[in-house]
Amino acid sequence: MPTDQQSFTLDNCKIPFSPGQTIMDAALAAKTYIPHLCHFPGISPQGNCKLCTVKIGTRQVAACTTLAEPDIVVESEIQELTDARRALTQMLFIEGNHICPSCEKTGNCSLQAMAYHLGMEDNHFPQFFPQREVDASHPQIWLDRDRCILCSLCVRASQEADGKHVFAIAGRGLDAQLIVNSSSGKLAESDLAPEDLAARICPVGAILIKEVGYQTPIGQRIFDQHKIDEIGLEQVILAHNTTATRDE
Amino acid sequence: MQKHGDTPLKDHLLHTLHMIQQRERCITDESIHRIAAQYSLPVSQVRAVVAFYAFFQTEPCGDYHLFFSNCPACGYEQAGQNLLQMLAHKLNVQIGQTRPDGRISLHETSCIGMCDHGASLLVNGQPLTGLESASIERLANQIETAAPLHNWPQDWMHTDSAVHKTNLLLEDSFVPGAGLRTTLARGTDAALEIITHSGLRGRGGAGFATGRKWRLCKAAAGDARYVVCNADEGEPGTFKDRWLLQQQAERVLEGMAICAFIIGARQGFLYLRGEYRYLLPHLQTTLAQQRRQGLLGKNIGGEPGFEFDVDIVIGAGAYICGEESALIESLEGKPGIPRNRPPFPVTQGYLGQPTVVNNVETFWAAASIIVNGADWFKSVGTPESSGSKLLSISGDCTAPGIYEYPFGITVHQILRECGAMNTQAVQIGGPAGTLIGRADFQRKIGFEDLSTGGSFMVFGETRDMMTVVQNFTKFFAHESCGFCTPCRVGTTLLKHNLEKIATGHGTHLDIQTLRETSNLVQRYAHCGLGHTAANPILNSLQSFPEIFGQRLAARSFTPNFDLDAALSEARRLTRRDDSKAHLDSGY
Numbered sequence A: 001m002p003t004d005q006q007s008f009t010l011d012n013c014k015i016p017f018s019p020g021q022t023i024m025d026a027a028l029a030a031k032t033y034i035p036h037l038c039h040f041p042g043i044s045p046q047g048n049c050k051l052c053t054v055k056i057g058t059r060q061v062a063a064c065t066t067l068a069e070p071d072i073v074v075e076s077e078i079q080e081l082t083d084a085r086r087a088l089t090q091m092l093f094i095e096g097n098h099i100c101p102s103c104e105k106t107g108n109c110s111l112q113a114m115a116y117h118l119g120m121e122d123n124h125f126p127q128f129f130p131q132r133e134v135d136a137s138h139p140q141i142w143l144d145r146d147r148c149i150l151c152s153l154c155v156r157a158s159q160e161a162d163g164k165h166v167f168a169i170a171g172r173g174l175d176a177q178l179i180v181n182s183s184s185g186k187l188a189e190s191d192l193a194p195e196d197l198a199a200r201i202c203p204v205g206a207i208l209i210k211e212v213g214y215q216t217p218i219g220q221r222i223f224d225q226h227k228i229d230e231i232g233l234e235q236v237i238l239a240h241n242t243t244a245t246r247d248e
Numbered sequence B: 001m002q003k004h005g006d007t008p009l010k011d012h013l014l015h016t017l018h019m020i021q022q023r024e025r026c027i028t029d030e031s032i033h034r035i036a037a038q039y040s041l042p043v044s045q046v047r048a049v050v051a052f053y054a055f056f057q058t059e060p061c062g063d064y065h066l067f068f069s070n071c072p073a074c075g076y077e078q079a080g081q082n083l084l085q086m087l088a089h090k091l092n093v094q095i096g097q098t099r100p101d102g103r104i105s106l107h108e109t110s111c112i113g114m115c116d117h118g119a120s121l122l123v124n125g126q127p128l129t130g131l132e133s134a135s136i137e138r139l140a141n142q143i144e145t146a147a148p149l150h151n152w153p154q155d156w157m158h159t160d161s162a163v164h165k166t167n168l169l170l171e172d173s174f175v176p177g178a179g180l181r182t183t184l185a186r187g188t189d190a191a192l193e194i195i196t197h198s199g200l201r202g203r204g205g206a207g208f209a210t211g212r213k214w215r216l217c218k219a220a221a222g223d224a225r226y227v228v229c230n231a232d233e234g235e236p237g238t239f240k241d242r243w244l245l246q247q248q249a250e251r252v253l254e255g256m257a258i259c260a261f262i263i264g265a266r267q268g269f270l271y272l273r274g275e276y277r278y279l280l281p282h283l284q285t286t287l288a289q290q291r292r293q294g295l296l297g298k299n300i301g302g303e304p305g306f307e308f309d310v311d312i313v314i315g316a317g318a319y320i321c322g323e324e325s326a327l328i329e330s331l332e333g334k335p336g337i338p339r340n341r342p343p344f345p346v347t348q349g350y351l352g353q354p355t356v357v358n359n360v361e362t363f364w365a366a367a368s369i370i371v372n373g374a375d376w377f378k379s380v381g382t383p384e385s386s387g388s389k390l391l392s393i394s395g396d397c398t399a400p401g402i403y404e405y406p407f408g409i410t411v412h413q414i415l416r417e418c419g420a421m422n423t424q425a426v427q428i429g430g431p432a433g434t435l436i437g438r439a440d441f442q443r444k445i446g447f448e449d450l451s452t453g454g455s456f457m458v459f460g461e462t463r464d465m466m467t468v469v470q471n472f473t474k475f476f477a478h479e480s481c482g483f484c485t486p487c488r489v490g491t492t493l494l495k496h497n498l499e500k501i502a503t504g505h506g507t508h509l510d511i512q513t514l515r516e517t518s519n520l521v522q523r524y525a526h527c528g529l530g531h532t533a534a535n536p537i538l539n540s541l542q543s544f545p546e547i548f549g550q551r552l553a554a555r556s557f558t559p560n561f562d563l564d565a566a567l568s569e570a571r572r573l574t575r576r577d578d579s580k581a582h583l584d585s586g587y
Helices: A023-029 A079-095 A110-117 A153-160 A233-247 B013-024 B029-039 B043-052 B083-091 B133-144 B178-186 B188-198 B210-219 B240-247 B249-263 B274-292 B324-331 B360-372 B374-378 B411-417 B465-479 B485-502 B508-524 B528-533 B535-543 B545-549 B568-574
Strands: A006-010 A013-017 A053-056 A059-062 A073-075 A141-144 A167-170 A177-180 A207-209 B064-069 B104-109 B119-123 B126-131 B163-165 B226-231 B267-272 B309-314 B355-359 B388-395 B401-406 B423-428 B434-437 B455-460
Touching: A006 A023, A013 A023, A053 A079, A079 A110, A079 B485, A079 B508, A153 A167, A167 B043, A177 B043, B013 B029, B013 B043, B013 B309, B029 B043, B064 B083, B083 B104, B083 B133, B126 B133, B178 B188, B178 B249, B178 B360, B188 B210, B188 B249, B188 B360, B188 B374, B210 B249, B210 B355, B226 B249, B226 B324, B226 B360, B240 B249, B240 B274, B240 B360, B240 B388, B249 B267, B249 B274, B249 B355, B249 B360, B267 B274, B267 B324, B274 B309, B324 B355, B355 B360, B360 B374, B401 B411, B411 B423, B423 B465, B434 B535, B465 B485, B465 B528, B465 B535, B465 B545, B485 B508, B485 B528, B508 B528, B508 B535, B535 B545
Parallel strands: A006 A073, B064 B104, B163 B401, B226 B267, B226 B355, B267 B309, B388 B455
Antiparallel strands: A006 A013, A053 A059, A053 A073, A141 A207, A167 A177, B064 B119, B119 B126, B388 B401, B423 B434, B423 B455
């Protein structure tokens, strides 16, 4: 490895990085957490959720898409950003229909865990109560758009990891919604399989494997045993979803 | 996949979809499948493109397809009457829908660049201007009697603009070919030096130094370079690019060719907003004429090996495509979602290659600067904003139209010269710009003070500024691309929040939330649309606090949820509307 590794400062810690690495990737490699929902290691970053926004001087940038540069001073765990991240999380809640107590993803949901992490105690903003279509056509997989936060992880995972292009996002502004690349637009006619990364990567309860939702009792779910700021948690989540599939 | 220089007009995805929309009145799912197969694209990608652009419809539209401009500058809603609603009523059609007999569809749209012509609309792509209540009646008759468009009164089709004030650039007796001749004679480095030295900055409003942009593109590594003219003039209140393309397109195209020679590009694009599609025949004629004169094509100006041509790509109704990276996405046949920057288009633009994207007026000015020299251009303006600027003036003034002013001119002087009396507010640079009140009329137009892409909307003292701010806030919510959380959700929250205050249900708490949400959208959004979407609210909280204060409810809190309104369905079902079927207080 390079002898004179470059570094930058993140909240008073020195973070080494190699050229071409983003602030997020360098921070995670150095076991430092920056809150995020639409980022997943190994999948190309997009920067749509904006939770990973950090400050460089007076500039706000998304850590997942901004390249690290030598000696920059990056702030992340400061009140201003925590407040903004909480407000962004609240926006994601009120934009969809997230009813945690009745959702089978509860306890395994990154949005819910993020809300706890950021000390979110209410929705703050008025609910939009959108009417969105549920797609239950696939024998093994649900698509419940009520809970979709448009993070596009499934879109990217399907393209990059599964080589399938099962998902896309269509529509402008609040009309933006997750669509399926099949002639009827239904999941059943797509080539999505439960083993695909796209079927397992959803951070919320929008894409769910059928018939396994309650196998793990509440109290033993991912975020009953882990905190969202644990580094490498993605592998725990994927392993959980894979085990669930295999047990089936 | 598209290759360099291999994107003829008819094959562009947006153009193909437009043709289908014209032919079949909508884009059906069968058409989407056919196009996906033809272009070897996933069906979902074609669906995403159709869903993104406002001019593509998946439900059949009427024989007459109307897009009525709801921009406050052109005055569709004034003196107690709303022309849009009047037309909807006359034609018995719901706004946003097609009449059951298929004769007419009536949609609202934002500014169509006819602000100096009064209330305006597009009918099957053709602008109708200067609408008044009397003409609404006649218009409805034309439609009901199925009169063909070419038989409609010609005075409705008036689209030229009056020029009220000229300066350096409009007074320049530019001879076609002179700019290219100078460029070829001086060579790329010296020509670039003239542009750099002139201090020309981007006329779209952002003001990036043009010489620097061209230099960065020239120096960037790539297999090909592209010149893109941004004619997606979507900022409400702006129409000077429309006028330039109508009147001086050859100078704009020559500016593009000069840029192409300097940076080493062979292919250019003129990205025209869908609302300006009617300019296409004129622009194609101008392109043909430029080719005949050796100002486009092969061996331009007799220079062996200097080859450059321009294709026109027409958008389909999306304000966001005025943002340069969204424009490039659209050029590539995709939804206009702004890219992450860096990399900037100068290093990775169209098809990932170095690309210069400049406004229509920037290329137009560059052509004159090359001929007349940097000092000529710098002889007017201010040290930070050299030269002159075209303004599109509209709203409450006696002489709306095109004005060319040297930078540094005060708002006050402009108001005097355009015949604006008893002005209470001016929106400079469109909704994304700055809203100022009387106290700020001594401020100056220029990048160092009031930056503008050219929009200058005047609001007289009888205007209800809350309506104006609400209109602009709705505009951003409608045009948000939906990519990032703060803009997608935040712009709609702002719209609702403002509505609550405007209808007298707001409290101080709602003002505080309005401010907080505005700041969040401004700071955390992905692109310029989000960064500026809260400007009308933040500016008016500053300059017109009374429009909020006078509407506040005399209590400390009112819920967002109107319980009495929620019972309306129960009342309807039980056919009751007596006092006992209502809660004591609505809110």
